[in-house]
Amino acid sequence: MRVTCTVNGKQQVVDDVWEGESLLYLLRERVGLPGSKNACEQGACGSCTVYLDDLPTCACLVAAGQVQGREIRTVEGLADGDQLGPIQEAFVECGAIQCGFCTPGMVMQAHDLLERVDNPSDTQIREALAGNLCRCTGYEKILDAVRLAASRRAGSIATSPRPVSL
Ligand code: FES
Numbered sequence: 001m002r003v004t005c006t007v008n009g010k011q012q013v014v015d016d017v018w019e020g021e022s023l024l025y026l027l028r029e030r031v032g033l034p035g036s037k038n039a040c041e042q043g044a045c046g047s048c049t050v051y052l053d054d055l056p057t058c059a060c061l062v063a064a065g066q067v068q069g070r071e072i073r074t075v076e077g078l079a080d081g082d083q084l085g086p087i088q089e090a091f092v093e094c095g096a097i098q099c100g101f102c103t104p105g106m107v108m109q110a111h112d113l114l115e116r117v118d119n120p121s122d123t124q125i126r127e128a129l130a131g132n133l134c135r136c137t138g139y140e141k142i143l144d145a146v147r148l149a150a151s152r153r154a155g156s157i158a159t160s161p162r163p164v165s166l
Pocket residue numbers: 037038039040041042043044045046047048049058059060061
């Protein structure tokens with residue numbers, strides 16, 4: 001079947017989509033956007049999180065045929081060309097990335113949280129990221145990154161939570 005959808009503001013027409021194909025496969029293998037990661041393919045880890053019509057969604061759980069006519073935004077769509085978005089920058093600055101497999105999903109969920117909540121508490125950050133697993137267990141630095149992005153977004157003077165050694 002043919003699927004037509006909008007990805008990061010650009011219309012995509014994808015032919016020969018098979019019935020069992022996931023949105024994640026479509027994005028990575030057909031549209032050429034490998035940012036969303038395939039870690040569990042069961043909706044358990046959150047590494048494949050994308051916006052589907054503005055709602056964070058596990059792309060591995062959505063059939064490609066279901067996105068006909070819909071809008072998708074991936075982690076690549078949070079950057080402006082080569083310029084990382086503020087949350088992506090915060091992850092880099094805080095050293096919140098180890099293997100990087102969970103990072104796209106974490107960044108997407110953090111983005112959604114900061115769109116909804118100006119100055120989230122630690123509890124709100126933890127709740128927002130509760131569905132995203134980091135096998136490298138770098139959770140503290142991930143929390144630091146979200147705090148940093150939130151404080152910058154709020155316009156306050158942000159200080160790096162702690163020195164980062166990479
Ligand atoms: S790959 Fe989709 S939730 Fe893990």
